[in-house]
Amino acid sequence: MSPDHRVELSRPVSDEIRKTTCYMCACRCGIDVHLKDGRIRYIEGNRDHPVNRGVLCAKGSAGIMQHYSPGRLRAPLKRVGPRGSGRFEEISWEEALETATAWLGDVRRNDPRQLGFFTGRDQSQSLTGFWAQQFGTPNWSAHGGFCSVNMAAAGIMTIGGSFWEFGAPDWDRTRLFVMFGVAEDHDSNPIKIGLSKLKAGGARFVSVNPVRTGYSAIADDWIGIRPGRDGLLVLAIVHELLKARRIDVGYLARYSNASWLVIDSPGSSDHGLFARNGEGKPLVFETVTERSVPFGTRGARAALSGRFTLDDGREAVPAFQLLAEKYLDPRYAPEAVAAEAGLPAETIRGLAAEIGRVAFDEAIEIDQPWTDMHGERHQSFIGRPVAFHAMRGISAHSNGFQTARALHLLQVLIGAVDCPGGFRFEPPYPKPVEAHPRPHGKAEHFGSNQPLSGPHLGFPLGPEDLLVDADGNPARLDKAFSWDAPIAAHGLMHMAIPNAHAADPYPIDTLFLYMANMAWNSSMNTAGTIAMLEEKDEATGEYRIPRIIVADAYASETVAYADLVLPDTTYLERHDCISLLDRPISEPDAVNDAIRWPILAPDRDVRPFQSVLLDLGARLGLPGFVDGKGKPLYRDYADYIIRHERRPGIGPLVGFRGTDGSRAGRGAVNPDQLARYVENGSFFSAEIPEEARFFKHANAAYQDFAVRMGFFDKPQPVIFQLYSEILQKFRLSAEGLREPVAPENYRPRILAAFSPLPEWYAPLEEEGVAVGDYPLHAITQRPMAMYHSWHSQNAWLRQIHTKNRLFVPDEVCAAAGLQDGDWAWLTSRHGRIRVRVARSASGNAQTLWTWNAIGKRSGAWALAPRTPETEEGFLLNHLISELLPGGGRRSNSDPVTGQAAWYDLRVRIERAEPAEASEPRFEPAPVPVSEVPRELRYGQEWSR
Ligand code: SF4
Numbered sequence: 001m002s003p004d005h006r007v008e009l010s011r012p013v014s015d016e017i018r019k020t021t022c023y024m025c026a027c028r029c030g031i032d033v034h035l036k037d038g039r040i041r042y043i044e045g046n047r048d049h050p051v052n053r054g055v056l057c058a059k060g061s062a063g064i065m066q067h068y069s070p071g072r073l074r075a076p077l078k079r080v081g082p083r084g085s086g087r088f089e090e091i092s093w094e095e096a097l098e099t100a101t102a103w104l105g106d107v108r109r110n111d112p113r114q115l116g117f118f119t120g121r122d123q124s125q126s127l128t129g130f131w132a133q134q135f136g137t138p139n140w141s142a143h144g145g146f147c148s149v150n151m152a153a154a155g156i157m158t159i160g161g162s163f164w165e166f167g168a169p170d171w172d173r174t175r176l177f178v179m180f181g182v183a184e185d186h187d188s189n190p191i192k193i194g195l196s197k198l199k200a201g202g203a204r205f206v207s208v209n210p211v212r213t214g215y216s217a218i219a220d221d222w223i224g225i226r227p228g229r230d231g232l233l234v235l236a237i238v239h240e241l242l243k244a245r246r247i248d249v250g251y252l253a254r255y256s257n258a259s260w261l262v263i264d265s266p267g268s269s270d271h272g273l274f275a276r277n278g279e280g281k282p283l284v285f286e287t288v289t290e291r292s293v294p295f296g297t298r299g300a301r302a303a304l305s306g307r308f309t310l311d312d313g314r315e316a317v318p319a320f321q322l323l324a325e326k327y328l329d330p331r332y333a334p335e336a337v338a339a340e341a342g343l344p345a346e347t348i349r350g351l352a353a354e355i356g357r358v359a360f361d362e363a364i365e366i367d368q369p370w371t372d373m374h375g376e377r378h379q380s381f382i383g384r385p386v387a388f389h390a391m392r393g394i395s396a397h398s399n400g401f402q403t404a405r406a407l408h409l410l411q412v413l414i415g416a417v418d419c420p421g422g423f424r425f426e427p428p429y430p431k432p433v434e435a436h437p438r439p440h441g442k443a444e445h446f447g448s449n450q451p452l453s454g455p456h457l458g459f460p461l462g463p464e465d466l467l468v469d470a471d472g473n474p475a476r477l478d479k480a481f482s483w484d485a486p487i488a489a490h491g492l493m494h495m496a497i498p499n500a501h502a503a504d505p506y507p508i509d510t511l512f513l514y515m516a517n518m519a520w521n522s523s524m525n526t527a528g529t530i531a532m533l534e535e536k537d538e539a540t541g542e543y544r545i546p547r548i549i550v551a552d553a554y555a556s557e558t559v560a561y562a563d564l565v566l567p568d569t570t571y572l573e574r575h576d577c578i579s580l581l582d583r584p585i586s587e588p589d590a591v592n593d594a595i596r597w598p599i600l601a602p603d604r605d606v607r608p609f610q611s612v613l614l615d616l617g618a619r620l621g622l623p624g625f626v627d628g629k630g631k632p633l634y635r636d637y638a639d640y641i642i643r644h645e646r647r648p649g650i651g652p653l654v655g656f657r658g659t660d661g662s663r664a665g666r667g668a669v670n671p672d673q674l675a676r677y678v679e680n681g682s683f684f685s686a687e688i689p690e691e692a693r694f695f696k697h698a699n700a701a702y703q704d705f706a707v708r709m710g711f712f713d714k715p716q717p718v719i720f721q722l723y724s725e726i727l728q729k730f731r732l733s734a735e736g737l738r739e740p741v742a743p744e745n746y747r748p749r750i751l752a753a754f755s756p757l758p759e760w761y762a763p764l765e766e767e768g769v770a771v772g773d774y775p776l777h778a779i780t781q782r783p784m785a786m787y788h789s790w791h792s793q794n795a796w797l798r799q800i801h802t803k804n805r806l807f808v809p810d811e812v813c814a815a816a817g818l819q820d821g822d823w824a825w826l827t828s829r830h831g832r833i834r835v836r837v838a839r840s841a842s843g844n845a846q847t848l849w850t851w852n853a854i855g856k857r858s859g860a861w862a863l864a865p866r867t868p869e870t871e872e873g874f875l876l877n878h879l880i881s882e883l884l885p886g887g888g889r890r891s892n893s894d895p896v897t898g899q900a901a902w903y904d905l906r907v908r909i910e911r912a913e914p915a916e917a918s919e920p921r922f923e924p925a926p927v928p929v930s931e932v933p934r935e936l937r938y939g940q941e942w943s944r
Contacts, residue, residue, distance in 0.1 A: 006047060014041045018599045019681040021578060023571030024059035024066060025787035026121060026165075027051060027188050028578050028585050030683055031060060033599050040064045040572070040600070050592050050685050051585055052189040058785045059188075062796040066570060067600075070936070071554045071793040071862035071929055073567035074604040083534050083543065083561045086859060086926035093607065099564055101619040103547055104135070107509050108620060109448055112136035114509035116477050116500060118493050119143070120516030121788055124610050126582040126652065127640070128514065131613050133452045134622040138441025138467065139477040139508070140456050141491020146522060149490035150395040150899040154404030156489070157459065157726065159417050160430030160697055160718030162404070165583050167429065169387030171197045173421040176358040176386045178206045178351070180230055180407065181393015184214030184784040191215065191389075203385075204358075206351065208233065209393055210777070210844040211807075214784055223351070224844040226342035227777040227903050230394045231403035231760035233341050234410050237352040239332035241413060242324055246356030248384065248415030249304065252320065254372070255698055256412050256720035259284040259302035260295060261316035269737045272728040272756060275316045283310070285318065292316075295719070296374050319723035323409075326757055342844055359384040359414040366420050370691045371700045373717040381694040384414050385421025393779075398764040398894045398901035399753075401487075405724075406758035412720045418696050424588035427688070428580050428711035430697045430718045433726070438465045439481045451623050457489055462729035463740050472743045474505045478898075483746040484891060485898025486730060492898040494524055495891050498882050500545045501532035504889055510547040513558060514609060515568075517789050520557035520860070521853040524880040524892060524902060525830065527920055533561040551609045554793060557860040560925035567606040572599040574608035575638040575674070579652040580711070589693055591664075591709060593653055594683040595641070595674060610637035642673050650710045653677070655684025665709030727896075728756040753895040763904035765892065768885030769829045774906035776812065777844070778826065780852035780876055789853040792869050793861035795936050802868035804854040807840035808909065812848070816909050823912040828879035828905060834912055834919035835874050848907065850876060859924030874918040880905050 014034030022029045022043075030049025034041045043063050047054030076096035081087025091099075107114045116139040117132045119125065125142050132140030144152065148164075155162020164187050169177055171194035182191070195215065198205055207219035210227050225233060241247055252258040260282040261275040274282045281294035284302035292310060293300050304320040330336060334345035334352075341348070364383040371377050388411055394403045408417075416422035418430070438461070440454035460466055460481060467475040468482050475481075478495045480488030497518055500508045516522055523529040535544050550562035553570055568574075576596035578585055586592045617625030618632035627633055634640040641652050649666040651657070656676035657667025664686045670676070677684060686709070692702035703715035732738035734750035742750055752761055785791070785800040792798060806826065808818060818824055820839040825832055826848070835850070843849055855873030858865050880902050884890040892901050 019046055019678070020572065020599055021576070021594045021596045021682055022060045022063060023123065023576070023596065024063050024791075025188055026123070026186075026583070027190060028123070028594060029056065029060060029189050030594070030681060031056065031063070033572065035599070038600075040067060046681055048681055049683055050587055050590060053193065055189045055193055057188055057192070058800065059787055059791065059797065062794050063572070065794045065796045066790070067572050068936075069554065069793050069862070072570065072604060073553060073555060073559070073565065073606065073927070073929060076567060076605070077562070077565035077928065079563045083563075084530070084925045086560055086924070088565065088928050090928070093605070096564060096566060097612070097615060097619065100549055100566070100616055103510055103549070104616065105620055108135060111446070111448070112450070113138060113446055113477070113506065115139060115512060116496050116508050116510070117512045118496050118516050118518070119514040120522060122515045123576060123578060123583065126579055127610055127613065127637075129456055130624065131617055131622070133440075133455060134617065134624040135620070136446065136450050136452055138446070138452060138456060138475055139496075141478065141480065141493055143493055143516065143522065144490025145478075145480070145488060145492045145898055146494050146900045148392050148395040148899070149488070149897050150397075150400035150894055151390060151404045153459070153487055153489040153897045154401050155408060156431070156436065157433050157487070157721060157724060158405050158408040159412065159720050160432050161425045163390050163423070165426070165585070167423055167425045168588055169194060169389055170383075170385070170421050170424050170588065173364060173383060174198065174385045174387040175203045175362050175421065176206070176354060177203060178208065178355070178386070178388050179215060179219070180208045180388070180390035181395070182209070182215060182389060182391040183393065183782045186391045186782075188784065204354075210779060210847040211781055211849050212842045213781055223343060223347060226340070226844055226846055227779050228397045228399060228763040229341040231399055231406045231758070232337040233343065233348060234403065234406040235327060235332050235758065235760055236334045236337045236341075236348045237355060238327045238406070238410055238413060240334065240349060240352035241356050241410075242328055244353075244356055246360060247413045248359075251415035252412065253302055253304060254374070255695075256722050257282065257295075258320035258323065258722055259304055259318050260723070261285060261292060261308065261310070262319050262322060262723060264307075264315045264317055267737070269732060271732065271737070274725055275310055275314070298374060323722060323757055342846060355386050355414065359386045359416060364420050366694070368690055370695070372695065372698045373700055373703065373715070381420050382415070383420025383422065384416040386414060386416050387421065387423050389423070393903070395899060396901060396903040398892070398904055399761050400899055400901075401894050401896040402753065402755065402759050402761070406760070408720075409722055409758050412722060417720065418694055420694060424694070425696045426584060426586040426588055427591045427709070428584060428586070428706065431711070432716055432718045433459045433721075434461065435712065435716045439467055441467045441475050441481075457491060459489060460487060461726055463733045463738070463742065466740075472740075477505070477508060479505065479891070480898055483743055483750075485893060485895070487896050488898035492891060492893060492900070493518070493522070494882060494893075494900045497523065497529050497532055497545070501535065502889065508545065510549065511545050512549045514551045517556045517558050519561050520857060521789050521875055521877055524877055524882040524900065526875055526877045527831070528882075530561075530922070551612065553606070554790060555860055555862055555927035555929045556789065557857045557925065559927045560859065566609065566612055567604070568609040569602050569606050571596055573602045574598055574610070575636075575641060576610070577641045577652045580654055581646060581652055589688055591654060591686045591688065592683060593655060595653070595677045597674065597678055597682065608637055610640075614640055638674055642671060643669050645669070647710075653684065654686070654709060655680075722757070724756045727754040730754040731756070749895045763901065764884055764895070765829075765901065765904040765906060769906060771906060774828060774908050775846070776907050776909065777847040778828075778876055778879070778905045778907045779847060779849050779903045781849060782853070783851050786853070792854060792856050793863065801851060801854055803872035804851040804874065805838035806835045806848055806850050807842055808837045808848050809843060809845045810839055810841055811845050812909065813837070813839045817911050818909070823915045825910045825912045826879065826907050827910070828907045829885055830881040831879050833874055833876075833878050834915060836872055836918065848909065850874070852876070855918065857922050857925055859926035862929045865924060871917045876905065877902070878920060879907060
């Protein structure tokens with residue numbers, strides 16, 4: 001919205017407005033916090049902020065209730081009763097920090113692997129990861145493995161970026177927008193702003209989702225697919241587009257590896273790998289001179305089909321030839337996949353035709369000369385105005401990685417990546433997978449009091465980069481980057497507690513959790529997880545997980561299991577950094593980052609967790625946190641944000657760098673940097689030059705801009721990897737043809753899941769259960785008004801959702817004799833829960849669904865003992881096992897990335913007798929918090 005078109009607002013009733021960044025979800029909108037008499041009066045959107053342009057959602061405005069929540073922790077606590085009993089004693093910060101330092105110091109001296117440090121949806125992973133690296137434990141990750149790592153990993157490995165934080169639809173130009181499995185809590189305000197633009201401009205919006213809520217409810221077309229079948233739909237669309245020759249051949253040849261020659265030599269260790277020259281450059285077959293030349297040779301016309309003999313006599317075919325042969329096969333025809341996908345073949349064919357028509361018949365052109373990385377000058381940007389977006393709906397399945405790869409394949413085939421009207425990258429993306437680090441934490445790298453040799457998370461380029469010992473045993477507690485989950489780019493938070501409890505692959509001493517509600521809704525098998533936290537070793541009488549430290553601002557269900565509680569502030573009481581080193585908030589046309597700063601001082605004995613972590617780092621003498629004399633390097637997190645440098649001139653924030661604050665990207669430390677951010681509304685934004693705005697993966701001007709900004713030290717163009725050599729290397733290991741060879745028991749699943757061209761296979765849970773016994777799918781959605789479990793304590797948001805029902809299709813209700821409001825038993829291979837049903841026509845006919853994380857445990861979040869959340873709320877998590885069926889300890893995850901496969905759940909439903917409450921029930925697990933008022937009144941009980 002241009003400033004000229006702003007609606008006049010009424011005069012503020014506040015004394016003062018402080019601008020900061022919202023933390024009520026991960027969108028990180030700019031907010032204006034209105035203060036009156038030293039308290040928050042209300043919050044509104046910052047109209048100048050690049051993320052939300054003044055738009056504020058229900059959650060954002062309810063931040064006031066989050067800030068004054070009675071569920072806030074008020075002081076450090078030490079457990080004095082059994083875990084879960086709620087018996088804690090308040091202690092001083094000095095005692096808390098001394099205790100933590102003693103525990104962690106012992107661990108670091110003896111074996112740093114004995115610390116497992118896992119964080120939830122926090123926004124300081126660049127700090128927490130750096131801290132864990134300096135500590136020397138390989139066992140660190142955040143919540144991505146539970147949420148959407150399939151999407152992130154597939155995107156980065158295929159196109160160098162992915163949906164949401166790494167890119168966005170070109171809302172201003174797209175004519176057809178196709179959205180797969182996006183819950184309405186994700187990318188909330190930007191999507192709402194974008195959808196309103198599409199509607200206003202007459203573009204068509206298609207939503208593919210088993211459930212028709214939120215965004216799907218306003219789609220022009222809703223495609224109610226069966227869960228876990230999105231990959232089939234996408235590959236059938238690919239089949240149709242190839243058949244109709246609706247593909248952008250020039251784009252494919254120039255920007256993808258479609259022309260790269262794939263060695264055809266079955267039984268050899270290089271079968272399926274790319275033919276390369278002596279310098280390692282991939283070869284293509286040049287059709288004029290009829291010889292193989294390196295990809296990118298100026299003037300070369302590379303073949304996309306055919307079979308060729310290399311100079312050394314081996315046979316090779318262009319990747320596109322393999323691709324076309326594969327997807328033109330009748331098994332991908334709409335008729336062949338329709339029944340499995342639960343969609344009419346005409347719907348699939350119609351969507352494919354519309355994608356092809358809009359991409360090519362409504363192509364757009366922007367007059368802007370630019371130069372590509374091959375040195376070729378173009379007079380304009382050609383746009384294919386079809387944009388896609390996807391999120392956890394496709395991701396939280398055991399086939400989600402390949403499904404996301406299929407979606408990127410489709411985008412590249414029609415030439416719709418980073419073009420006008422298509423999906424567009426947001427800086428610092430795109431970035432080729434090779435430019436990401438390899439994972440660090442191999443066994444030989446551990447040592448007493450030693451830091452890890454590099455960052456924990458990254459991308460293996462082949463089995464040789466796995467974190468396993470000589471016998472193939474995992475180096476990490478969660479088994480990330482082992483044969484169990486080779487490309488676990490975000491780790492497997494959901495396996496931390498089960499593996500620590502089972503001492504598999506090894507026991508640990510201390511579990512350190514930050515903002516991770518892993519004793520409740522951030523785990524599968526919730527009741528089992530609670531039991532694991534409570535269980536003691538029979539021989540020693542000690543807890544099987546000996547020590548648990550929890551840092552949180554609120555009394556979540558997990559706090560009750562802590563031995564030591566480090567109370568955090570609210571998001572309005574501390575400094576934070578929304579950094580490009582972490583999870584960026586850039587836009588396609590601009591580089592953005594932002595801060596939070598203390599709008600108010602805490603009125604409790606709490607401290608910002610990031611400053612506490614720096615303090616612990618200094619007390620432990622971790623490199624990176626102390627100087628040569630052992631003195632703390634940083635006063636607090638604000639000081640760290642300003643002075644920490646990852647590389648010379650590169651710090652957490654890109655704005656106002658240089659001693660006079662005039663530099664962006666690279667620059668010397670500026671002591672006034674945070675003050676400059678505050679003056680600027682708590683954000684920084686730098687526009688990308690016009691010539692650099694599209695085709696960033698191959699645009700020389702963008703690559704120069706990225707180097708200037710410090711994203712890279714040299715240009716890092718991306719060639720889209722339709723055919724993945726990395727995945728083929730794993731297959732060769734599984735065939736015993738390449739070192740290191742995969743262990744026997746992992747070979748079948750690697751061969752099935754690591755196809756170098758995107759593939760669909762049935763969700764793994766369905767292979768291990770009698771599907772006839774569990775004929776229905778069960779999934780969850782997050783409501784638009786709530787984010788994670790934090791919001792069930794929010795007095796305003798609780799008025800929107802206080803309990804959840806199981807939404808059951810009419811046909812299923814009729815078959816089971818269920819009426820609206822009846823109680824029912826929902827049974828999976830793992831367990832049984834009692835829930836209240838609502839008849840619904842809002843979803844796929846074989847799919848039951850409910851809102852996620854509404855059900856609460858009595859005693860948590862300072863809620864009254866019997867509230868709708870505890871009496872009628874429920875979690876599907878109780879029905880989901882963290883392990884796959886069939887015995888053994890294979891995690892219920894995607895076999896490529898370790899993404900938790902919680903949307904694979906299969907169930908049956910039966911009518912239950914009338915009841916008072918949902919099941920299972922748990923004893924209350926209370927946590928001491930501020931005194932809880934019976935009624936919240938502004939200015940009285942709130943100001944405790
Ligand atoms: S979309 Fe998220 S960040 Fe933006 S106002 Fe709403 S809750 Fe806050």
